[in-house]
Amino acid sequence: MKKLRWILIVLLVVGLLLSACQAQPAAPEEEEGPFQIAVVMPSSINDLAFSQSMYDALLRVQEEMGGEEAMTFDYSDGMFVVDDAAAAIRDYAAEGYDLVIAHGSQYGSSLQEIAPDFPETSFVWGTTVDTFGIDNIFAYEAAxxxxxxxxxxxxxxxxxxxxxxxxxxxxxxxxxxxxxxxxxxxxxxxxxxxxxxxxxxxxxxxxxxxxxxxxxxxxxxxxxxxxxxxxxxxxxxxxxxxxxxxxxxxxxxxxxxxxxxxxxxYRWEVVLNEIIDLIGEGTLGGQSFTINLENGGxxxxxxxxxxxxxxxxxxxxxxxxxxxxxxxxxxxxx
Amino acid sequence: MSKPSQENWYAKLIDIALPIFATLAALIVGAVMLLLLNVNPIEAYAALWEGAFGSQNALAETLVKATPLLLVGLGICISFRGDVINIGGEGQMIVGAIIGTQVGLRMVDSPGWLVVPLALLAGFAGGALWGGIPGLLKAYFNVNEILSTVMMNAIAVQLMTFLLRGPMIDPAQAELASKIPQTARLMENFRLPRWIPTRLHLGALIAVVLAVLVYILLWRTTWGYRIRSVGQNPDASAYAGIQVKNYIVLALVLSGAFAGLAGVMQVYGVNYRMITDGSGSGFTGRAGFNGIVAALFGQLHPLGTIPASILFGALLVGANKMQRVVQVPSALVIALNGLVVVFVVSSEIWRRKRQRRRLAAEMALQEGAPGESDGSEAAHYGGEVD
Amino acid sequence: MISDLFSMTVLVGILASGIRLATPYLYAAIGETFGQRSGVLNLGVEGQMLLGAFTAFYVAIQTGNLWLGVLSAMIVGAVMGLAMAFVTVNLQAVQGISGIGFYLFGLGLSDLLFQRVLGTVETVKGFPKFNLPVLSDLPIVGEIFFQQNILVYISFALVPLAWFVLNKTTLGLKIRAVGENPEAADSLGVSVARIRYLTIILGGTLSGIAGASLSIALLNVFQQNMTSGLGFIAVALVYFGAWRPFGVLGGALLFSLVNSLQLWVQVLGIPIPSDIAVMMPYILTILVLVISVSRVRAPSALTKPFKREE
The missing domain is CATH 3.40.50.2300 (Response regulator)
Structure with missing residues (x-):
């Protein structure tokens, strides 16, 4: 009997949780103000390697654009767990960021799934050349x-x-x-x-x-x-x-x-500047970029x-x- | 079976509330760390709550995170009851996922109703294999399972890297210079159904059903009885005619199998492909370790592991949200995770004390009544049985 | 190419680097041996190592005094050990789990401190190679054994010392008694709690040095998660060594030598995929145990909290 009750409690809890799921997510708000970027990175921002190269580039972009008035960015570093990163990417998109950067080739699959749900948001994925033919995904890679x-x-x-x-x-x-x-x-x-x-x-x-x-x-x-x-x-x-x-x-x-x-x-700002310009013109994706010696990336x-x-x-x-x-x-x- | 009484309910409630209080205590210590980082703890924890339970999507993410914890935890319930310390969940998840993914990649022309169950079974079998090896080594060569499972984790990670950048690589990636170590994406009809628009997939429900089955296995079947008996007292079990070695192997095989299932479900329910970042936990999300913690929070009881996994999943998901909202380094999230584990596991002493007192009171009440044999077996893991 | 493996340069290279690699394992595993001999499994070694590594690095870079760095790492390790001991002995928490908790705490906190206090990867002038008179100049042998930093020598000296303490002293007898039969030890007036506090704190202290041996002797940098699973291997090596210091030494050397061997296999261009080569030390460690079919039993009271009957 007691066991049965246990099972019932568990089912009840699960049922309650599921029914609570009916609420709709808040619609992303359109905001005036600085250009908002979110970036998800696999290692820490001071790794002297891959993640730091992106973090430093974002700082330089911010400076070029005129500081925090013009551009702000938030980051999630240490996101080596692929499905945690996916949750972060979806969340940033839902929060209404203008550009969400998935800085890790392992994040592509998640982006392919999330991007179509947020057609107003621009996503960018690296390092790869694949935009999956989705028109709000940019891709970048380093030669x-x-x-x-x-x-x-x-x-x-x-x-x-x-x-x-x-x-x-x-x-x-x-x-x-x-x-x-x-x-x-x-x-x-x-x-x-x-x-x-x-x-x-x-x-x-x-x-x-x-x-x-x-x-x-x-x-x-x-x-x-x-x-x-x-x-x-x-x-x-x-x-x-x-x-x-x-x-x-x-x-x-x-x-x-x-x-x-x-x-x-790596000077990712070469790619980032181009992408930010394109977004300003209304293009949210569909192109891939390579940083190389020629373009100064x-x-x-x-x-x-x-x-x-x-x-x-x-x-x-x-x-x-x-x-x-x-x-x-x-x-x-x- | 003792009669459920008012007092019993009250006692249960306190037992359930205890880990929650311990979690809160850990969060208070975490608040000090947040203050040192110049972050308002109230704002931070509001974000944590919001991230774990605040919306439909948040709840779904919590359950998505809880699913592999529950599955690994079920395996842990079995092996720890058999006194086998399986810390190879990470490797078993990986091998289960590898074999399960093979099914989906090879049987592209078959219908989904055939491929998905087959893939889940293959994952189950893959985990069983990776758990069975340490089982055989322990039973027949006296190789300690902590040693072998730690080593097998590392081997599985390298095996995964080798396969994903070679034989199993996505054909599209094989042609690119970047060669991302991932398999091709699973066909759409091979994916576990989801609770649209969230990522909550059928696997969560399967895991809950399996929890009931594991409960039945452990307490209603001969196999289960023998696994527990071997765990409790191998010498007496052998004397009673139980083939101790077989049940050691069985405990690890089953334990690995559930971890393998957790792995394959991450592929068919969440990521739709296998992918690695070069570490094991990039794929598993440390569920192979966190599942152990969930099982012990659930007092090594399959049904107790359900709420424990949800609590732990909520904490992991919510903490990530907190990281995003208040912009603290993700390292803080890991440290906080550790604090919660230490606090909850330490709080067990009060539950055990209360339990002992209750037992003594019952004994005094009904002198000579036939005692329940399964009350003490998991005592040194803090386990409790109804 | 395979024959290249047997050239003198390669053999000397493998042995010398095997000895260097074995050092952090030795500190951590010897410490863990004391803990397990007294009946306590500490899975938090990795977290203690990371905090030790960070502390040693930070203190060394601030004060310029390497020994002060080692000392601070020992203190931090001991404090972590003290916390572990309280949770294990007084609160009788499940040891495997509390250890995982301490591991995560150390992993997170060391990274957090690194990001907030140092901010970037830096280098420190660590312990130099310490040449011993005569010995270091010996051909081959000198190159392999006696051109290492001082923490390497100490780690090897620790092995016979630990053996002596465990087997030839009253304290060792008490530790073993507490691990085998705490009730009997208690009835003979040995304080189980005190012995376990001692061994867990000792284990934490040694794990702290293990971290220091990485950050200010072998590598001279601190990087997040720099131990990368080393602490868990150290715990596994205690089982390999069957709770005996010399067995642990054997395990640490085997694992490290095979690891340096696989590095050479890749360098010499022997056509094995890199991932398969990396697997070698893990596989061989298991295989050696299978072949040797050890019959040694674990300390009877391992992982079991002690409750005094009242």
């Missing part, structure tokens, strides 16, 4: 292979041991593109060079990233690179062993000013502290120009 290629060219010109090391997270997406570009650039410059690549299977295991770098050093590497937030462990190893380091996504110079040669930096930042030989600097500049002109192909995209 990270281009900066990778340039870094590879410089590394291969500077190495004395002819061995380079790469520390990657998992073999996919932006990371794989960057690594493949680096390998291609290095091999095109110096046929004798050997590039050892290590994927550690994690975006967060700083200790293993550091040990991967140690392995590269033991294998003779005198220049290394790596991508994603766990490489901060590898940079320390480079510094300790006086090996050159090449950064990507955000500037990593400050972590090891003596050994960082160059960084590929990717910049190679040389560490001023590092004494880069003149001829290598020239070679790097020529390579950048060659990629922009299309005379050099990174040869990684299929």
């Amino acid at each position: 990270s292979d281009e900066g990778g290629y340039v870094n590879g060219v410089i590394a291969a010109s500077l190495t004395e041991s002819d061995v380079l090391g790469v520390v990657g997270p998992i073999e996919t997406g932006d990371a794989k593109l960057y690594v493949d570009g680096f390998v291609a650039g290095a091999e095109a410059t110096n046929p004798d060079v050997q590039v050892n690549v290590n994927y550690i299977g994690s975006f967060s295991d700083v200790a293993l990233a550091s040990e991967a770098a140690n392995t590269h050093v033991a294998a003779g590497a005198d220049a290394m690179t790596g991508t994603a937030q766990m490489v901060v462990g590898a940079i320390g190893v480079a510094e300790e062993n006086d090996a050159m380091w090449f950064g990507t996504q955000s500037s990593q110079t400050e972590l090891a000013p003596d050994v960082v040669v160059a960084n590929q930096i 990717e910049v190679i930042e040389f560490n001023p502290e590092y004494d880069l030989p003149e001829d290598v600097k020239d070679l790097a500049d020529d390579t950048i120009q060659g990629i922009i002109d299309g005379t050099i192909s990174t040869d990684v995209s299929e």
